Amino acid sequence: MPTVAELSRERVDHRFKSLPPDAEGRTLGELAAERRDLFEGGFLTPVLTLLAPALEHNLDQLEHYAHDHRLAFAPHGKTSMAPQLFDRQLARGAWGITAATPWQARVYRAYGVRRIFLANQVVDPAALRWICAELTSDPEFRLVCYVDSVRGVELMDAALTATLDVVVELGVPGGRTGVRDEAAADVVADAVAASRWLRLVGVAGYEGEVPEKTEDAVTAWLDRLVALTRRFDAAGRFAEADEIVLSAGGSAWFDAVAKAFEPVDGLSKPVLRLLRSGAYVTHDDGHYSEITPFHDRVPAEGSLRPALRLWTQVVSRPEPDRAFLNAGKRDAPYDLGMPVPQVIRGADGSLRPADGLRVTKLADQHAFVELTPETPLEVGEWVGLGLSHPCTSFDKWQLIPVVEQDGTVTDFVRTFF
Amino acid sequence: MPTVAELSRERVDHRFKSLPPDAEGRTLGELAAERRDLFEGGFLTPVLTLLAPALEHNLDQLEHYAHDHRLAFAPHGKTSMAPQLFDRQLARGAWGITAATPWQARVYRAYGVRRIFLANQVVDPAALRWICAELTSDPEFRLVCYVDSVRGVELMDAALTATLDVVVELGVPGGRTGVRDEAAADVVADAVAASRWLRLVGVAGYEGEVPEKTEDAVTAWLDRLVALTRRFDAAGRFAEADEIVLSAGGSAWFDAVAKAFEPVDGLSKPVLRLLRSGAYVTHDDGHYSEITPFHDRVPAEGSLRPALRLWTQVVSRPEPDRAFLNAGKRDAPYDLGMPVPQVIRGADGSLRPADGLRVTKLADQHAFVELTPETPLEVGEWVGLGLSHPCTSFDKWQLIPVVEQDGTVTDFVRTFF
Numbered sequence: 001m002p003t004v005a006e007l008s009r010e011r012v013d014h015r016f017k018s019l020p021p022d023a024e025g026r027t028l029g030e031l032a033a034e035r036r037d038l039f040e041g042g043f044l045t046p047v048l049t050l051l052a053p054a055l056e057h058n059l060d061q062l063e064h065y066a067h068d069h070r071l072a073f074a075p076h077g078k079t080s081m082a083p084q085l086f087d088r089q090l091a092r093g094a095w096g097i098t099a100a101t102p103w104q105a106r107v108y109r110a111y112g113v114r115r116i117f118l119a120n121q122v123v124d125p126a127a128l129r130w131i132c133a134e135l136t137s138d139p140e141f142r143l144v145c146y147v148d149s150v151r152g153v154e155l156m157d158a159a160l161t162a163t164l165d166v167v168v169e170l171g172v173p174g175g176r177t178g179v180r181d182e183a184a185a186d187v188v189a190d191a192v193a194a195s196r197w198l199r200l201v202g203v204a205g206y207e208g209e210v211p212e213k214t215e216d217a218v219t220a221w222l223d224r225l226v227a228l229t230r231r232f233d234a235a236g237r238f239a240e241a242d243e244i245v246l247s248a249g250g251s252a253w254f255d256a257v258a259k260a261f262e263p264v265d266g267l268s269k270p271v272l273r274l275l276r277s278g279a280y281v282t283h284d285d286g287h288y289s290e291i292t293p294f295h296d297r298v299p300a301e302g303s304l305r306p307a308l309r310l311w312t313q314v315v316s317r318p319e320p321d322r323a324f325l326n327a328g329k330r331d332a333p334y335d336l337g338m339p340v341p342q343v344i345r346g347a348d349g350s351l352r353p354a355d356g357l358r359v360t361k362l363a364d365q366h367a368f369v370e371l372t373p374e375t376p377l378e379v380g381e382w383v384g385l386g387l388s389h390p391c392t393s394f395d396k397w398q399l400i401p402v403v404e405q406d407g408t409v410t411d412f413v414r415t416f417f
Numbered sequence: 418m419p420t421v422a423e424l425s426r427e428r429v430d431h432r433f434k435s436l437p438p439d440a441e442g443r444t445l446g447e448l449a450a451e452r453r454d455l456f457e458g459g460f461l462t463p464v465l466t467l468l469a470p471a472l473e474h475n476l477d478q479l480e481h482y483a484h485d486h487r488l489a490f491a492p493h494g495k496t497s498m499a500p501q502l503f504d505r506q507l508a509r510g511a512w513g514i515t516a517a518t519p520w521q522a523r524v525y526r527a528y529g530v531r532r533i534f535l536a537n538q539v540v541d542p543a544a545l546r547w548i549c550a551e552l553t554s555d556p557e558f559r560l561v562c563y564v565d566s567v568r569g570v571e572l573m574d575a576a577l578t579a580t581l582d583v584v585v586e587l588g589v590p591g592g593r594t595g596v597r598d599e600a601a602a603d604v605v606a607d608a609v610a611a612s613r614w615l616r617l618v619g620v621a622g623y624e625g626e627v628p629e630k631t632e633d634a635v636t637a638w639l640d641r642l643v644a645l646t647r648r649f650d651a652a653g654r655f656a657e658a659d660e661i662v663l664s665a666g667g668s669a670w671f672d673a674v675a676k677a678f679e680p681v682d683g684l685s686k687p688v689l690r691l692l693r694s695g696a697y698v699t700h701d702d703g704h705y706s707e708i709t710p711f712h713d714r715v716p717a718e719g720s721l722r723p724a725l726r727l728w729t730q731v732v733s734r735p736e737p738d739r740a741f742l743n744a745g746k747r748d749a750p751y752d753l754g755m756p757v758p759q760v761i762r763g764a765d766g767s768l769r770p771a772d773g774l775r776v777t778k779l780a781d782q783h784a785f786v787e788l789t790p791e792t793p794l795e796v797g798e799w800v801g802l803g804l805s806h807p808c809t810s811f812d813k814w815q816l817i818p819v820v821e822q823d824g825t826v827t828d829f830v831r832t833f834f
Contacts (some may be wrong), residue, residue: 013527017833176780318595379568
């Protein structure tokens with residue numbers, strides 16, 4: 001089994017699109033030890049970078065937020081798919097890592113993650129066989145996944161050969177997966193009780209799918225989730241569980257989750273109140289910067305900083321009001337808004353704000369930039385872009401240099417997509 | 418230097434998200450030799466597949482189209498970034514492979530591609546140093562790239578240490594990169610002539626950026642490209658070239674390119690009429706199925722078949738008119754339309770058309786499907802999706818099983834993004 005430390009022994013080569021060609025053959029660890037400058041060290045553009053201080057800050061913020069609110073934390077690993085970041089989250093007390101799919105759980109297991117919250121129903125026999133093999137071979141491994149239908153329970157039970165902990169997923173009409181109401185939850189819980197291999201250990205859901213995105217609507221749904229947990233417990237449905245799992249929480253409403261979960265006590269078993277926010281780790285300069293609870297609802301409880309920046313180069317300015325950067329859909333997210341030019345690095349190494357530049361469109365390998373004719377921007381200059389949506393930023397990069405405030409590259413984060 | 422053959426010696430592990438967990442540790446070649454069934458062989462969903470007969474058909478079609486129209490062919494490799502597919506394209510007589518960026522060219526070189534048409538201005542000193550090192554170390558290596566500005570020429574000349582062949586890129590006002598008119602082309606060509614290291618060998622551009630997407634407008638622009646080539650030649654601008662490169666051609670207008678380029682003869686040097694279409698290799702079930710010239714303008718000259726299919730699994734059907742597949746933005750393209758459900762595979766292995774299913778939205782790891790309440794679709798069933806846009810399909814997968822008509826997996830194609 002590989003370890004996170006072994007990732008630094010991977011070699012610089014053509015798999016990693018922005019690494020310096022003159023470093024080919026070195027290990028990533030050796031290259032990191034050279035402490036090259038991002039701009040002068042031979043890195044190719046475009047290059048996605050992780051800003052070390054912002055990353056550290058964000059890891060710190062959610063660690064403390066979860067701790068202060070008595071929440072266990074299983075940050076969603078789908079965001080980064082980076083075992084090195086999982087390691088840092090676990091070192092800061094995270095209970096485990098959340099996954100959306102079995103292939104993600106496989107990556108986590110390859111790097112020794114001991115507790116996985118798989119926030120989906122898993123009905124694939126091949127995946128279930130793999131889960132059973134992992135559970136059987138490592139007594140310390142714990143995996144909890146969703147159930148939301150009788151058919152799902154049947155398919156799972158037919159494929160399993162070991163006990164699997166499950167939580168009933170509560171959804172919302174018009175939303176994503178999960179049972180639509182309490183009656184359906186009972187039917188699924190009955191099916192779990194009647195199964196050979198499934199053990200009901202809790203209730204979970206995702207408040208981000210509540211159609212009306214107001215604090216009242218989200219809180220009302222979270223209260224339903226808590227009430228379902230209490231009712232299941234009162235009905236003895238968690239009799240076989242060692243602890244009761246209650247989980248919710250993306251990046252937009254973790255304050256509401258904390259508030260709703262905090263009073264949950266006095267159940268028949270200890271309660272694991274599990275928060276799953278994932279995007280916080282890098283935050284962003286777009287969608288997530290606006291929806292974080294730290295922005296307007298609970299600014300006194302913490303803050304997040306954008307930790308991703310995509311550095312690109314101007315390859316053409318064929319018209320006074322139009323320039324082209326060498327990054328496109330392969331390099332930058334575009335599902336929750338266009339990248340935002342933040343800073344320009346001139347040929348002499350000086351930095352200036354990218355005022356007046358606007359990315360209007362991405363082609364596969366180009367960003368279309370509109371600017372006023374009098375704005376200075378020369379072919380060859382580097383432009384740093386802020387991004388919107390951490391998940392679709394990470395998934396375009398197999399390897400991301402970690403950069404200090406002064407531009408020194410001190411580490412590399414490997415992702416697996 | 419790795420070879421394409423060595424790719425089959427890579428090991429099955431967590432890097433490749435859909436491969437059977439029970440094959441872990443085998444080489445890809447060994448797994449291919451097992452000829453597993455895609456559905457029963459332990460592959461995890463979602464899994465993007467390449468349909469072997471369609472791929473073969475498409476390779477065949479453009480090989481013959483280019484040959485019949487006396488076009489040299491440098492298929493755009495950005496589409497697949499798959500050295501195994503480049504090998505097949507080269508074996509069918511392709512002149513070389515087109516790249517959009519230096520990192521793509523690095524991948525090509527790692528797998529021994531001898532001729533690269535880099536369809537962009539390259540002004541990054543690190544990239545230019547790498548290009549010079551490649552040119553110097555391998556006398557058979559040829560690379561041609563764009564110039565579209567005096568500043569670009571200056572930056573290139575300052576960083577180069579070997580002769581680099583360039584073509585002036587002709588653009589179009591309101592379009593992407595490239596000089597906007599003939600006067601600007603002259604100025605750039607003058608700069609090339611005055612440089613130490615650049616050698617002007619031709620003219621190129623991309624007709625897909627002509628704002629008015631009609632045959633007349635595209636043809637008018639192609640005629641300008643040809644006229645510029647003739648004028649440059651008449652002015653003795655290609656005196657140092659061994660042959661004159663004239664290049665255009667994406668996937669939507671290769672018929673117009675063939676028509677415009679065919680009569681180009683009688684220049685001072687042999688002419689390399691270079692077509693660059695890339696998406697044809699897999700074609701698609703969306704955008705490209707509509708814009709290919711074979712669709713309506715020249716159906717008698719060939720045809721293309723969609724060669725990509727994304728197999729997903731139904732993980733939830735929480736409401737009668739709403740189901741969820743386990744594939745999302747990490748797995749399927751969404752920039753030129755949503756994936757299209759084509760076929761459902763039932764628990765008994767039978768296939769039926771996915772009539773009445775519609776993907777309305779993708780989350781990171783889920784597809785939202787609307788369907789009529791009476792449409793049978795059960796949790797656990799597999800749904801095959803047609804995709805729109807080959808480029809943003811390939812770039813979500815590091816490894817793609819190649820599947821025969823009967824569902825047997827006989828090979829794996831590795832991509833590098």
